Amino acid sequence: MKRFLISALMLLAAVSVRAQDDTEPERMMPAKVYHEPFDRGIGLPNNRFIPKGTIGGGLTVSYSSYALGNAIDDAGYKMLFSLLSGIEGNMESFGLSPFLSYFIADNLSLGLRFDYDYSALDLGSADMSLGELVSFNLQDIGYTKQAYTGALALRNYIPIADSKRFAMFAELRASGGYAQSESFQMQDGGKFGTYQDIYKFSVGLVPGLTCFVTNEIAVEASVGVLGYDFQRIVQTTNQVEVSQMVKKSANFKVNLLSINMGMSFYILNSAHRVRKIKK
Numbered sequence: 001m002k003r004f005l006i007s008a009l010m011l012l013a014a015v016s017v018r019a020q021d022d023t024e025p026e027r028m029m030p031a032k033v034y035h036e037p038f039d040r041g042i043g044l045p046n047n048r049f050i051p052k053g054t055i056g057g058g059l060t061v062s063y064s065s066y067a068l069g070n071a072i073d074d075a076g077y078k079m080l081f082s083l084l085s086g087i088e089g090n091m092e093s094f095g096l097s098p099f100l101s102y103f104i105a106d107n108l109s110l111g112l113r114f115d116y117d118y119s120a121l122d123l124g125s126a127d128m129s130l131g132e133l134v135s136f137n138l139q140d141i142g143y144t145k146q147a148y149t150g151a152l153a154l155r156n157y158i159p160i161a162d163s164k165r166f167a168m169f170a171e172l173r174a175s176g177g178y179a180q181s182e183s184f185q186m187q188d189g190g191k192f193g194t195y196q197d198i199y200k201f202s203v204g205l206v207p208g209l210t211c212f213v214t215n216e217i218a219v220e221a222s223v224g225v226l227g228y229d230f231q232r233i234v235q236t237t238n239q240v241e242v243s244q245m246v247k248k249s250a251n252f253k254v255n256l257l258s259i260n261m262g263m264s265f266y267i268l269n270s271a272h273r274v275r276k277i278k279k
Helices: 002-028 075-080
Strands: 055-068 084-105 108-129 135-159 166-187 190-212 217-222 226-237 241-252 260-267
Touching (some): 108 166
Antiparallel strands (some): 084 108, 135 166, 217 260, 226 241
């Protein structure tokens, strides 16, 4: 009887050990973890900021004018330009940029832009000193430039936190244009100077921000950060000497001088216009 009990206990022990060995790999296997896909919500149908079929248009205007040397003692200019003194002159610039666009899809527009820029400098006199031995005087110097540019622009809007009022945008712009510039000096009753014909082409990326103040009117700010520029300059000096120059450049930087502020108007299609309900 004792032998039978001992044999039965040994058999039970062997079976339990085998069962533990069979289940141990299952305990060692890591549990499967399921992750939900992460999506920022950019470009989803419910993330519509400006609907398809909308017509947009706007105008950007800039003007600046400076009068130099009006004070008796221009201490401020002496601090900024320690090498210059006795500055007298005027400088002004003007810019006009109308544009028109059509939304070929939600938040995506294709548009045309025209830019006109004018700048002029009339320097009556300026004294420059590079030391006790080198100094000279500049008188009756003028500079004018007019530029005409046309551009094709593809713009994509990205709403901020599903907002219907605030959004970022990125605009891919290809432009080409023509400019004329003239720098001259009056001497002994004659006009001597250089005339330039400038042909230019550029491709650039222009990001910005827009804010709707009404349902159809928005204000926006943009700045160029990435681009490729090509210029061909034909220069004539004193109507005799002719020279040419080709300039190519690529940049990736924020140009604070290229910050543009403007106002845009959007005409929604009939399916998205606000209708007044008659009571």
